Amino acid sequence: MTLEGILGPNSRLDEAEAIAITRPDALAVSADGALLISSGSSVWSADRWGDMPSPWIVLDHPVTALAVSPGGLVAVGLENGEVRIHNRQGQSLLWAAPATADAGCACDCLFLSEDEIAVVRNGYTCANEALAMAPWDAARTGSVTAQTRDGATRVISRNLSCPMGICRDESGGLIVTELDTTRAIDTSGRVLRGGFPAYLGRLRKTPQGYLLACLSRRDPLIEFLRTEHGFVDEMKATIDPRHWISPRASPEFSHDFPIELGATRLFGEIKPWAPSFSYGLLITLDETLMPTGSLQSRANGRRHAISDAVIWNGDVIAVSQASGEILNLGPLT
Numbered sequence: 566m567t568l569e570g571i572l573g574p575n576s577r578l579d580e581a582e583a584i585a586i587t588r589p590d591a592l593a594v595s596a597d598g599a600l601l602i603s604s605g606s607s608v609w610s611a612d613r614w615g616d617m618p619s620p621w622i623v624l625d626h627p628v629t630a631l632a633v634s635p636g637g638l639v640a641v642g643l644e645n646g647e648v649r650i651h652n653r654q655g656q657s658l659l660w661a662a663p664a665t666a667d668a669g670c671a672c673d674c675l676f677l678s679e680d681e682i683a684v685v686r687n688g689y690t691c692a693n694e695a696l697a698m699a700p701w702d703a704a705r706t707g708s709v710t711a712q713t714r715d716g717a718t719r720v721i722s723r724n725l726s727c728p729m730g731i732c733r734d735e736s737g738g739l740i741v742t743e744l745d746t747t748r749a750i751d752t753s754g755r756v757l758r759g760g761f762p763a764y765l766g767r768l769r770k771t772p773q774g775y776l777l778a779c780l781s782r783r784d785p786l787i788e789f790l791r792t793e794h795g796f797v798d799e800m801k802a803t804i805d806p807r808h809w810i811s812p813r814a815s816p817e818f819s820h821d822f823p824i825e826l827g828a829t830r831l832f833g834e835i836k837p838w839a840p841s842f843s844y845g846l847l848i849t850l851d852e853t854l855m856p857t858g859s860l861q862s863r864a865n866g867r868r869h870a871i872s873d874a875v876i877w878n879g880d881v882i883a884v885s886q887a888s889g890e891i892l893n894l895g896p897l898t
Contacts, residue, residue, distance in 0.1 A: 568762055568782065568846075571856055574837065578845045578862035578871070578883070583890040584611075586618070590692070591630050591673075591767075592873045592884060592891075596637030596653050600877050602884075602891060603628035608641060608655070613878065614893050622655040629691070630684075634676035642671030644691055648684050648712070662712035669695075669706070673730045673767055675739070680714040685741065687727045692872060692886075696764060696780050697811045699727040699745040700787055701797055709741060709752060722752040730767035732775065735852050742768050747783060749854055758854035763846050764812050767873045771897060774851040776874040776881065781812035782844035814870035815887045816843045837863035845869040847883055849897065860894055868892065 568574055588605040595601055600611045602618055606627050609618035622641070630642025637653040646664030648671050651657060662671075668686040672695075675683045688706030689695035707725035712718050722728075727744040734740050739752050748759035749768065763779035790797060790810060800809055835841075845862025862868035862885070869887035876882075881894040 572859045577860040578868040579866045581892040581894050589884045592875045593631035593633045629670045630674045632674045636679045640674045644670045660714045675731045683711050685728050685731045732768040777848040778871045779846040813842045835865040837865050839864040843869040847871045
């Protein structure tokens with residue numbers, strides 16, 4: 566759980582160039598090289614860094630996932646669990662993967678071919694709900710399903726513990742990240758790498774390995790309370806989920822949040838090492854999913870809740886949900 570060694574603390578996320586985006590979540594790079602950015606119920610497009618993104622498509626539900634096929638198709642996952650497949654111009658709805666009852670939002674997706682898409686649903690209505698509730702939820706309601714253009718559906722993996730991301734491995738197999746178990750697994754449930762110091766978001770392939778977006782770092786108090794079942798049962802029965810002792814996406818301060826005063830130090834200044842339920846963390850991994858480095862926004866930073874990251878025009882581009890920004894982190898090193 567500690568951030569040390571190769572994952573030693575730094576402020577690289579806070580030092581990065583940024584573009585403000587309303588309610589950002591997912592990223593993808595289109596076939597023609599444009600950066601696609603989800604913003605609430607719309608998707609925006611940018612041709613190069615420094616240009617203001619322009620509207621690409623507007624939908625009727627919040628966008629929670631993006632994916633691009635080798636042939637240029639664009640998949641747009643929605644908070645209601647549906648995934649819609651558009652052409653590269655975004656104007657034509659070619660086909661759709663319908664929502665599955667009680668399966669939650671479509672939090673990530675991946676084209677298996679030009680005619681089939683894999684969809685990750687975590688069992689929660691949105692990422693913030695998953696972050697607050699999944700550490701205390703024993704139910705394993707997450708799934709990965711595949712939907713073809715002609716409407717056929719097959720289950721790739723079920724009974725997952727809050728899956729958040731999907732990616733191909735070096736041999737073409739599938740890797741799934743689970744938020745609360747802090748591990749990467751294959752579709753059979755075999756653990757490929759575990760013990761990450763964070764609550765995991767999406768996983769993206771790079772030429773050197775992978776980028777692992779983390780929604781918050783693991784907190785020692787939360788990990789301890791997982792063993793205190795009576796306390797947790799009472800907390801869930803008597804307190805609004807917003808005030809549970811849980812990881813959070815935002816570093817906002819409020820006197821009614823649990824142990825928030827522990828984050829206030831000398832003269833009211835929040836120190837980088839202060840206890841914090843929110844955190845900014847993007848981990849670089851090699852081809853075996855072993856960490857090789859990190860980019861961070863510590864307790865006194867504001868660029869927390871890194872939900873996605875991609876390589877675009879040679880630079881690492883990441884989403885900070887907490888600050889509402891797209892970050893340019895420069896070339897992958």
